[in-house]
Amino acid sequence: MSQTGYRQFCPVAMAAEVLCTRWTMVLLRELIAGSTRFNELRRGVPRMSPSLLSRRLRELEEAGIVTRHPVPEQPEVLEYRLTEAGRELRPVIEAFGFWGQRWVESRPSLENLDPSLLMWDMRRGLNPAPLPDRRIVVQVCYPELATSKRDWWLVVEADGTVDLCQSPPGFDVDLYVTTDLRTMTAIWMGLTTVSDAADKITYDGDPALGRSMQGWLGLSPFAGERKRVP
Amino acid sequence: MSQTGYRQFCPVAMAAEVLCTRWTMVLLRELIAGSTRFNELRRGVPRMSPSLLSRRLRELEEAGIVTRHPVPEQPEVLEYRLTEAGRELRPVIEAFGFWGQRWVESRPSLENLDPSLLMWDMRRGLNPAPLPDRRIVVQVCYPELATSKRDWWLVVEADGTVDLCQSPPGFDVDLYVTTDLRTMTAIWMGLTTVSDAADKITYDGDPALGRSMQGWLGLSPFAGERKRVP
């Protein structure tokens, strides 16, 4: 948004004035997804500069959408929590995502892949329920990428917490998944499925884990919506 | 929105890229409310410059949200109609308006009154059902305004169509309503009611029409939502 506000008394305009500035909706998506710390937010919105992130967080605070709380143990570190006004933005974000999934062509955004963002999102959404009741380690490999971004480990603890590592976590790997980043992203977005993309994925390790992957892989919250444009 | 897109594969970001540019959400509100012609849109979004409106309409067309159709009788005149993708933006706009009504402080926007915009919105929303089954003419007067913006006539035909005039329509006036613009705007937004603001409104003419005004006056679609901020 540029220049001054809309100076209209319509609630849509009033909301747009707060919400329709660059990165704001994406940042709110991240907050609503549960991130609370500055660098957590940065991981979810990696192309946003830290100075702009800092500024937006202050603006959201002024708008009554987030509050900053010092973290109990660590002094000088803040946690950003949504207020009730912020939590009530969930339907707004969902409406955006729902519409975007249906009506925005995804080809262009599939040109802008980002393994760390994808893995970060997968970590967040991973569904441990179908997994065996012990620690499970899944290694994902994207052979076409540079070494520093090639290998990722998802560590699902018995209690259901999930960690993402970029170096071997020191536990035995239960399943190796090798594919290309575009395929994995398309699966995450719900544009294809594990079985439809079977010829582009190879598994090694526990075969049962590979077969059930579609079930425990955490997909985008909007993956269920069918595209309405090519 | 500035600069290039977000280059993210998240549907929220994809939608925001299309929708979160200046004036776009407000323009869409107007399209969804039913305006189809260039100057109709201008009346609904009066502070938007015609060049930007033109540009946005082209962008919305590129995004598959509107299509332009030549008007049957008049050559060289276009009508802007929402596509299915555009019609599916209704819940998005509604989510914005709903949230804006609840959580954005309205004092600042009540500093930016605009009688022609207000009357235009009232014309659109007016509910003819409770009115007698004949032509009804209501004259609204804002004494504090300059003569050119002081008097407005709402002409409700027997078939329910409503016209807005800025000069006497030539029919007898059934009801004169005199108030100040701020009061009328607050009523339209649902921040107050006709009866709560009774001391700021005077009526002349058919008393029954005055008494039933809250019922036939067209309020903002979001007027029913209670503010959650002061």
Next chain:
DNA sequence: CAGTATCCTATCCGATACTG
């Protein structure tokens, strides 16, 4: 790690004037 200040440029947008 968490966050801010500075600087500079791209670009968005507003005003105005203009055409079919």
Next chain:
DNA sequence: CAGTATCGGATAGGATACTG
């Protein structure tokens, strides 16, 4: 009435470097 071209200024926001 319907819509577009031009132009210049404001400012948003990206890059970078820096501090507690």
